[in-house]
Amino acid sequence: MLAAMPPTPTTPPEPGEAPIRDRGDACPGALRLHAAADGLLARLRLPAGRLTSRQVMVLADAAEEMGDGSLSVTSRGNAELRGLRDGCGAGLAALLADAGLLPSPTHERVRNIVASPAAGLDGLGHADVQLWARALDAALCAEPRAAALSGRFLFALDDGRGDVAGLGGDVTLVAAPDGAVLLTAGTETFRLAAPGTATAASTPAGTATGTTAVRAALACALAFLDAAEAAGTGAWRPRELPAGQHPDWAAALARAAITAEPVPSSPPPAPPPPAPGPLGDRALHVLAPLGRLTAGRLRALAEGADEVRLTPWRGVVVVGPSADRLPALAAHGLVTDPADARTGVTACTGTPGxxxxxxxxxxxxxxxxxxxxPVHYSGCERRCGHPHGTRIEVTALDPDTYLLDGAPVPRTALAEAVAAARTKPMES
Structure with missing residues (x-):
């Protein structure tokens, strides 16, 4: 169970056809380690990116004692420990379990939940979806069938500010200003009614509850599993299902006794990453340079914090401290100023990792x-870890040449080319 997993081969689809997955998803987890060039890699699912200060300290210790001394923040607000030594799997699992980071060994790879990181902190948004994330995590872990979801299936919970609704969730919940909840599953959107109401459109004050939203999200995830099993193509996500074999989302919601009204929808845009700085009067947001948090940075973030929340933009929301801690965090190399050149810069692992x-x-x-x-640097055409939304793509063609705006650029001229690309207007 703790051994490194081989890559998952696929049968290449014809243009316009859904892929056929010949094997199960081999996405790494905390128990299923991946053998990378720089050692073993563990990916920890952190619903809504939430960590207690104690858990942050545990991860700092694990990074120093078992890995390369740092923690990577992923584009889903999860965490990766890299450079892990051979034979550390059992010890790492015990450490994580003791810290409360492995509530269900059978479900640990399917706890992919992003939620508005500033929910409940700055007076914006229409619901505290951080609470929804905890309830959804518990519901997932309590449902045996949910363990069959792939490690790539994503739930997105948006408090209405529009920050995570455009991150490509397979099931997305958005809190509406009137108290209702909009659910998008695959490409279809529904307005959810609170229990006991006739239709979503007639819901008094739009009081669709978080409990109803969580039940609806789980019902849709199980409906996807039914459709994937019937299709027989090994689909990991709804978008991979063959045409004509997508779930009947409305029927799934009805079976779960959830009143839902179909509503028109279009894919929401992915907003730009939020700027670093204060969040209300009891939290702040900083960015991890290239998504890396050294053990020292982790301990600085945990100091005096009630909790921290890793974000899909490779940042950290620190709950508890006031804005006067920003200079101290900047001294540890974290990005605290929107004018910092490192803002909006992301990269894959690259060589030698x-x-x-x-x-x-x-x-x-x-x-x-x-x-x-924003600009993302990729070591190959797979472009791993790229952010959602508008961005500049810089892709290596060889050690000394990059592809930028469709043209090869020598590494010696790359900085100048990136500077020009980051400041020019993007085509609509």
């Missing part, structure tokens, strides 16, 4: 010039 990478993209990304547009 990834055997598939063609270049040391993190070294080049660390020298990226500032600009208003």
């Amino acid at each position: 990834c055997a598939k990478s063609l270049a040391d993209v993190r070294a080049d990304a660390a020298r990226a010039p500032g600009g208003p547009l």
